[in-house]
Amino acid sequence: MTLWQGRFGDASPAKELLAFTESLSFDRRLAIDDLVGSRAHVRGLERSRLLDEADAQLLLAALDRVEEEMRAGSFAFQPGDEDIHTAIERRVTELSGHVGARLHTGRSRNDQIATAARLFTKRELASTARRVLRLQHVLLDRAQQAEDSYLPGYTHLQRAQPVLLAHHLMAHGWALARDIDRLMDTRRRLDVSPLGAGALAGSSLPLDPDAVADDLGFRHRFENSLDAVSDRDFVAETLFDLALLGVHLSRIGEEVVLWSSEEFGFLRLDDAYATGSSMLPQKKNPDIAELARGKSGRLIGNLTGLLATLKGLPLAYNRDLQEDKEPLFDSFDQVNRGLLALGGLLTTATFDTVRMQQAADTPTVAAVDLAEWLVGRGKPFREAHQVVGGLVRDSLARRVPLAELVEAHPDLGTEALALLDPGVAVSRRTTPGGAGPDAVADQLKRYAHQLAVDASRLADL
Ligand code: ARG
Numbered sequence: 264m265t266l267w268q269g270r271f272g273d274a275s276p277a278k279e280l281l282a283f284t285e286s287l288s289f290d291r292r293l294a295i296d297d298l299v300g301s302r303a304h305v306r307g308l309e310r311s312r313l314l315d316e317a318d319a320q321l322l323l324a325a326l327d328r329v330e331e332e333m334r335a336g337s338f339a340f341q342p343g344d345e346d347i348h349t350a351i352e353r354r355v356t357e358l359s360g361h362v363g364a365r366l367h368t369g370r371s372r373n374d375q376i377a378t379a380a381r382l383f384t385k386r387e388l389a390s391t392a393r394r395v396l397r398l399q400h401v402l403l404d405r406a407q408q409a410e411d412s413y414l415p416g417y418t419h420l421q422r423a424q425p426v427l428l429a430h431h432l433m434a435h436g437w438a439l440a441r442d443i444d445r446l447m448d449t450r451r452r453l454d455v456s457p458l459g460a461g462a463l464a465g466s467s468l469p470l471d472p473d474a475v476a477d478d479l480g481f482r483h484r485f486e487n488s489l490d491a492v493s494d495r496d497f498v499a500e501t502l503f504d505l506a507l508l509g510v511h512l513s514r515i516g517e518e519v520v521l522w523s524s525e526e527f528g529f530l531r532l533d534d535a536y537a538t539g540s541s542m543l544p545q546k547k548n549p550d551i552a553e554l555a556r557g558k559s560g561r562l563i564g565n566l567t568g569l570l571a572t573l574k575g576l577p578l579a580y581n582r583d584l585q586e587d588k589e590p591l592f593d594s595f596d597q598v599n600r601g602l603l604a605l606g607g608l609l610t611t612a613t614f615d616t617v618r619m620q621q622a623a624d625t626p627t628v629a630a631v632d633l634a635e636w637l638v639g640r641g642k643p644f645r646e647a648h649q650v651v652g653g654l655v656r657d658s659l660a661r662r663v664p665l666a667e668l669v670e671a672h673p674d675l676g677t678e679a680l681a682l683l684d685p686g687v688a689v690s691r692r693t694t695p696g697g698a699g700p701d702a703v704a705d706q707l708k709r710y711a712h713q714l715a716v717d718a719s720r721l722a723d724l
Pocket residue numbers: 286290346372373376580582584585586
């Protein structure tokens with residue numbers, strides 16, 4: 264028996280139709296949100312006197328029972344259940360007898376699914392943001408433990424200038440702070456109840472979508488019923504937020520891959536967070552980091568796939584919209600697992616700060632400090648750059664240590680030579696937001712403060 268049997272007579276839907284169009288295999292994940300929406304709908308019908316108190320109680324009791332069955336895993340799905348909404352309505356009707364037929368009064372699956380999907384996404388956005396915050400805390404802890412250790416900072420993957428390890432770690436942390444902000448921003452915009460839009464045009468019945476929105480904890484009700492049932496911006500935005508978050512995890516992953524290679528040797532992975540090779544006994548592989556990188560492709564695919572689905576759709580609901588769910592669930596799942604796995608990896612990894620500092624103490628990374636030292640003595644920067652560039656070229660061509668050339672140079676000499684001593688260059692990065700110890704100590708405070716602000720924002724949700 265389908266929901267639309269009246270129009271279709273006795274013929275039942277073809278097997279192939281059901282097999283191709285069903286969504287129960289994945290949308291059962293929306294069961295609890297569908298029940299929350301249905302309860303609010305029943306209460307709304309009662310307030311509008313479309314249901315008397317006794318019938319409303321029967322329906323609410325049946326919905327509670329369905330929730331128990333869902334949570335216990337004892338809910339029996341039937342072959343004819345096309346999606347989670349159909350399955351729940353069928354079961355409510357079995358449990359409540361004739362009143363079951365009143366549940367769908369003034370409602371369509373179109374506003375019903377939009378409501379359940381928004382409830383789901385609203386909750387998951389907050390939960391993912393909390394996981395992001397935990398990873399930020401891992402970065403904070405590691406940054407604090409790093410004290411004044413430094414490593415080369417790179418541009419074009421060429422050694423450029425030394426930076427504190429804490430500075431490098433927090434660079435990733437600030438990207439994650441923007442992710443939290445973005446997730447919260449999307450959550451704020453999706454906080455609109457579509458319930459009461461009906462199939463597309465509202466209702467002739469005396470429904471009160473404002474009161475229902477309130478009951479569901481949404482900040483607003485829809486402004487336009489056509490928009491309410493066809494809008495999936497909130498899914499697209501969520502997929503974008505998760506894709507960009509995934510890109511950030513991918514960039515962390517890429518650095519873990521590089522740093523844990525023998526060539527860099529900056530990082531040793533804990534055994535529990537690395538994998539071995541089935542053939543090569545010596546191998547220890549950074550699979551978590553590689554998959555953080557690899558899965559970002561899939562997250563981007565989920566976003567672009569949905570945008571392609573949406574772009575040609577006329578108003579209002581079209582069945583194409585059912586294609587929003589699998590990417591949404593998948594992106595949340597992948598990102599959530601990635602956040603946890605990378606958090607574990609970064610908590611347990613060991614930084615080889617000796618290797619890092621050796622790499623950063625090659626004299627050439629202090630080249631700009633030599634030039635800036637000359638600027639401090641009145642030389643225009645372009646000329647200073649020219650002088651130091653010439654010394655570096657000379658040192659490489661004639662295989663003479665840069666230090667010797669600096670010492671012998673009439674404009675430089677022994678005072679400038681001290682700039683090449685280990686750890687000196689990084690300590691000279693004193694400007695706000697810069698890579699040296701004082702600026703980074705200040706940054707650590709600001710970063711910790713940002714985490715506390717976000718923690719309290721998330722606690723209030
Ligand atoms: N399973 C559908 C979806 O996920 C539910 C809405 C179906 N509505 C309809 N009129 N066929 O989008």
